[in-house]
Amino acid sequence: MEDTTHSQEEKAILVGCQLPGQTDERFFYSMEELESLTKTAQGQAVATVTQKRERYDASTFIGKGKIEEIVALEEELEADLIIFNDELTPAQNRNLSRYFDARIIDRTQLILDIFATRARSREGKLQVELAQLQYILPRLAGIGTSMSRLGGGIGTRGPGETKLEQDRRHIRTKITDIKRQLEDIVHHRERYRERRKENQAIQAALVGYTNAGKSTLFNGLTRADSYEENLLFATLDPLTRKMRLPSGLQVLVTDTVGFIQDLPTSLIAAFRSTLEEVKEADVLIHVIDGSSEDRGQHEETVLSILKELGAASIPMVTVFNKKDLFNEGFIPAASTSISISAFESGDLQRLKEVIETEMKKQMDYYHIFVPASEGKTLSMLKTTTILLEQRFEEETQSYECKGYALPSTKLQ
Known part of the structure; x- marks a missing residue:
């Protein structure tokens, strides 16, 4: 055949x-x-x-x-x-x-071109189209093909315009329209983020070089069904799902677009609103393909882009993925790192423990008494804090609770 x-x-x-x-x-x-x-x-x-x-x-x-x-x-x-x-x-x-x-x-x-085929959400498609149009506009004279399909039509063209001027006008109009649509989406995303903060949700973001295995890890940690494929830029649209840590603490995890060396500035700008998810995170999970000979360069590129995004100071857990494919003798340099295979349930559990330990560093210790009648508060402590101990006091009909919570968490 x-x-x-x-x-x-x-x-x-x-x-x-x-x-x-x-x-x-x-x-x-x-x-x-x-x-x-x-x-x-x-x-x-x-x-x-x-x-x-x-x-x-x-x-x-x-x-x-x-x-x-x-x-x-x-x-x-x-x-x-x-x-x-x-x-x-x-x-x-x-x-x-x-x-x-x-x-x-x-x-x-x-x-x-790759981004155009990978974008699935309305926001992703708009961001790619905006970047494409901004790229095309200064190059229009040399393309030699009609751009009229990009927008406009009867009633949008002034008298006496050349084809090139018409095309430029169409593209500028389209760019303005897309920017307006993206602004609406950004405002919606900001409102959604504010709501998450009000609900005291703890947030983690998976970051890393493209094709490091972020989506596979995301699926393992959250049991979600994110797109997985052994190709560059398999994920473009951010997905957010709940992950439960060993203590019961619930964390919202976001899978983000992979970074790449020499990523065009226009694309970083176009995806800035998507990458805002990274800046809002309480902890970053930096996934590195430990089997790649270029892992050092990949790590450098990701850290450089995080700095550009203003996210370099966020606490980070470094994860060397694909340990079954590591070269013999490879020892990760980072002290706060963990080597895993995203397909191994035992490794995923170990990673959750490491994430919880990292989260605890940002938290304050608490020791409070909660009346037995306040079931809602007890439930909240189990899901939004690291509850180490809960003991019922017969005399006071209350629960003695010890654990760790983010400074912003309202405990009672």
Whole structure:
């Protein structure tokens, strides 16, 4: 039987340019990641072309010799597209189009394409569309295709406008409309967060490099059914579910979009409201693929983005996932880390204990007496605090309760 998988994939030539400030390790990892991104976007990398330069060519990004090499490869391999590992300027894209028959896209476009196929919620789809439109707008003159399908129609075009001006107007109108819709969603999300605070809900957020196994871990901890797949950016829309810690304390856990090296700024901006969930967390669970040779770089990237988001000071539990695939001799460096397999129930239980210990560090010890008639308060102590001891006092007809609670928790 004939394998039709590759026949459906677009053939891509990957192009990278290494500048003096980039180490070989970082550059070649970035090129490998570009290949993974291509695969995730249903493409097949058939060739890789790299060049070392002092600076990018302002006109064509790479030198004339490399352009000729790619022209020959394009003909020989019948490539459908040429993917550049950095963001091209509108002029570079336009100039390169004169040399190649294949479509030219850059890393940002590729990530946007993946995001477009992964977004499931209305907010996720709007955020991706906004980032795409903001990317397209300054490049419109070089695209050479009609953008009229993006919006507008009869009654929206002024007299005497050229097609390009019409398209720009359509896109600007669409951008304004999407921003307005996203503002409504952001306000709704803020109200929802405020309600969670009023209900004294403790919040945790799973963060990590894309494909570290966050969704698998999320499903194991909360018994939810989040989307799991061994691809980059499998999760785009944040899911929040309840997790019960060993003491009975309930924590709301959010699964967030995976981070990536050189994530385009427009995408961080577009997903900022989604990533606000990270800033609101009482504890972060940083998931690292312990089986990856590039785990150090992944960790560095995540910590850098958390700093950019203003979330670097939130207490964190570091989780090295996929321990069954670890290289021999690998010992995690972080002192507050735990090595697990997200598929092992015993490991999930150990992780919950570590999370509870981390939560306790942020809490204040309490010792109170609750009348037996106040069942609601007793129930609240079991789910929103770490209740260590509950003993009934016959004389006072009350429960002596000892445990730990967040400073903001109203105990009585």
